[in-house]
Amino acid sequence: MGCRTHLFRTFLNENGMFADIWNILAKDIKLDLRSMENFFSMLFFSIIILLIFAFALPAESHDQQLLAPGIFWVTFLLSGMLSLNKSFQMEKENGCMEALLVTPTSRGAIFFGKMAGNTVFIMIVQAMLIPLFSLLFINSAIYHFAELFLLSFVSTVGFSALGTLLGGLTTDLRFKDILLPILLFPLLVPLLLASVKITQSILFGEGFAAELDWLKLLIGFDLIFLIIAYLTFDYVMEI
Amino acid sequence: MEKDHPPGQPAEILQINDVSKTFGYRRILSGVHLKLQSGEMTLLLGKNGSGKTTLMKIIAGLIRPSAGRILYKGGETSQHPEALRRAIGVISHFAGVYGELTASENLVFFGKLAKSSDLIEKVRRSLERTGLSQFSDLPVKAFSSGMSKRLNIARLMVLEPEILLLDEPYTGLDYDSIRFFNDYLKDFKASGGAILMITHQIETCFDICDKIAILENQSLKRSFSAVDYNREELIQAYHGLTR
Numbered sequence: 387m388g389c390r391t392h393l394f395r396t397f398l399n400e401n402g403m404f405a406d407i408w409n410i411l412a413k414d415i416k417l418d419l420r421s422m423e424n425f426f427s428m429l430f431f432s433i434i435i436l437l438i439f440a441f442a443l444p445a446e447s448h449d450q451q452l453l454a455p456g457i458f459w460v461t462f463l464l465s466g467m468l469s470l471n472k473s474f475q476m477e478k479e480n481g482c483m484e485a486l487l488v489t490p491t492s493r494g495a496i497f498f499g500k501m502a503g504n505t506v507f508i509m510i511v512q513a514m515l516i517p518l519f520s521l522l523f524i525n526s527a528i529y530h531f532a533e534l535f536l537l538s539f540v541s542t543v544g545f546s547a548l549g550t551l552l553g554g555l556t557t558d559l560r561f562k563d564i565l566l567p568i569l570l571f572p573l574l575v576p577l578l579l580a581s582v583k584i585t586q587s588i589l590f591g592e593g594f595a596a597e598l599d600w601l602k603l604l605i606g607f608d609l610i611f612l613i614i615a616y617l618t619f620d621y622v623m624e625i
Numbered sequence: 626m627e628k629d630h631p632p633g634q635p636a637e638i639l640q641i642n643d644v645s646k647t648f649g650y651r652r653i654l655s656g657v658h659l660k661l662q663s664g665e666m667t668l669l670l671g672k673n674g675s676g677k678t679t680l681m682k683i684i685a686g687l688i689r690p691s692a693g694r695i696l697y698k699g700g701e702t703s704q705h706p707e708a709l710r711r712a713i714g715v716i717s718h719f720a721g722v723y724g725e726l727t728a729s730e731n732l733v734f735f736g737k738l739a740k741s742s743d744l745i746e747k748v749r750r751s752l753e754r755t756g757l758s759q760f761s762d763l764p765v766k767a768f769s770s771g772m773s774k775r776l777n778i779a780r781l782m783v784l785e786p787e788i789l790l791l792d793e794p795y796t797g798l799d800y801d802s803i804r805f806f807n808d809y810l811k812d813f814k815a816s817g818g819a820i821l822m823i824t825h826q827i828e829t830c831f832d833i834c835d836k837i838a839i840l841e842n843q844s845l846k847r848s849f850s851a852v853d854y855n856r857e858e859l860i861q862a863y864h865g866l867t868r
Contacts, residue, residue: 405737406738409734409737409738410738413723413726413734416725416726416730417723417725417726420725420726420764421725476723479724480719480720480721480722480723480724480773481717481718481719481720481721482719482721482722482723484687484715484717484719484721485715485719485721485722485735486738487686487687488685488686488687488710488713488715489710489735489738489739490707490710490711490738490739490740491707491738492707624687624688624689
């Protein structure tokens with residue numbers, strides 16, 4: 387019990403890992419609030435994708451209702467990619483990643499800090515997209531805002547964990563802009579399938595309960611890749 | 626002019642033992658042995674591509690060695706790399722500061738990660754000493770390269786490391802800044818710090834260096850005291866080495 391308490395206090399005190407994670411997250415948020423580049427590019431890109439699908443699939447067709455959950459999550463994946471690219475690009479500029487890695491901060495704290503930043507940016511954009519999605523595709527979606535937002539959070543955690551790991555891996559490579567999606571999207575298939583299924587269930591008024599197995603898969607996916615990413619980030623970040 | 630030998634026996638602060646590094650099939654370093662002692666500055670010389678920057682990155686913990694050990698105050702660093710990173714300050718080719726943040730914000734960020742005490746006071750003093758006080762609230766993207774380098778020096782003052790790893794630190798500095806930086810290095814040595822520097826501007830730092838180590842063909846070929854050579858001999862030998 388004494389050992390667990392000590393670890394808990396170590397994690398939470400001002401000199402612990404949590405403080406480092408918070409510092410890195412706060413720095414990323416501050417950087418993005420100054421330039422707004424990440425936020426606006428994600429937001430407008432997402433809006434454009436939704437509009438393209440809205441025009442491509444006529445509103446009165448049954449296909450649009452059926453495909454809408456998939457459209458929502460394709461938009462999520464593509465706009466989330468922008469956040470991942472930008473996240474490490476800001477560190478590569480001026481050699482900031484080197485400066486960050488030379489600090490006494492653990493690699494794990496750097497991973498969680500960057501991952502938290504990606505999660506925050508994606509969730510802010512998702513919060514704005516749900517009403518637009520409701521306007522363009524399924525009008526009743528707005529009444530399920532809380533459930534969709536919660537589902538988005540669970541999916542974003544897994545997306546950010548894997549994406550931050552692979553973003554760190556590809557950041558120094560020549561074709562990083564195309565390599566990251568090539569590596570990331572196949573691994574995200576379980577997350578995508580589960581998210582679409584649960585979204586369908588939510589939009590048909592059945593909530594999470596009807597697709598508990600898919601929810602368990604999604605949470606399991608998050609946990610597995612959180613642990614793998616945390617353990618391997620140290621090796622990934624060798625310059 | 627001959628240099629005076631510093632009195633007393635300096636303590637060994639860092640030991641690089643038989644370090645090798647291979648990238649794929651390409652061997653960059655082979656069996657490098659080097660010791661850094663407190664109060665001394667070691668100049669690491671070698672041709673382009675001899676592995677100087679790679680060695681420095683290994684010491685800084687940015688790259689793992691393929692073989693060998695690094696001992697910090699006698700302790701193995703592979704088990705507790707944070708201990709060595711806490712003791713190290715680095716100046717490299719890049720500024721290593723965030724352009725959208727102000728000078729003070731950059732120093733506070735890195736100071737928090739290094740768990741510096743009295744951080745705000747240290748930031749204020751370091752900006753004052755480096756002549757950047759009036760620019761403390763300016764985003765660093767507006768700085769010149771010389772000012773960014775000075776901000777790097779200010780960061781070292783905040784972090785208070787025991788070991789400095791300097792890779793071409795004089796790049797972008799004007800004459801006054803070089804003089805200021807050399808004074809800082811002298812004070813750093815006097816307080817017991819150890820310095821390892823890579824530079825092609827050997828004339829700029831000859832007066833403050835204590836040891837010379839030469840990397841050739843992936844290993845440390847020679848290591849000798851700078852006291853044994855005068856300035857002109859050493860500069861000639863260096864230019865002969867890099868021809």
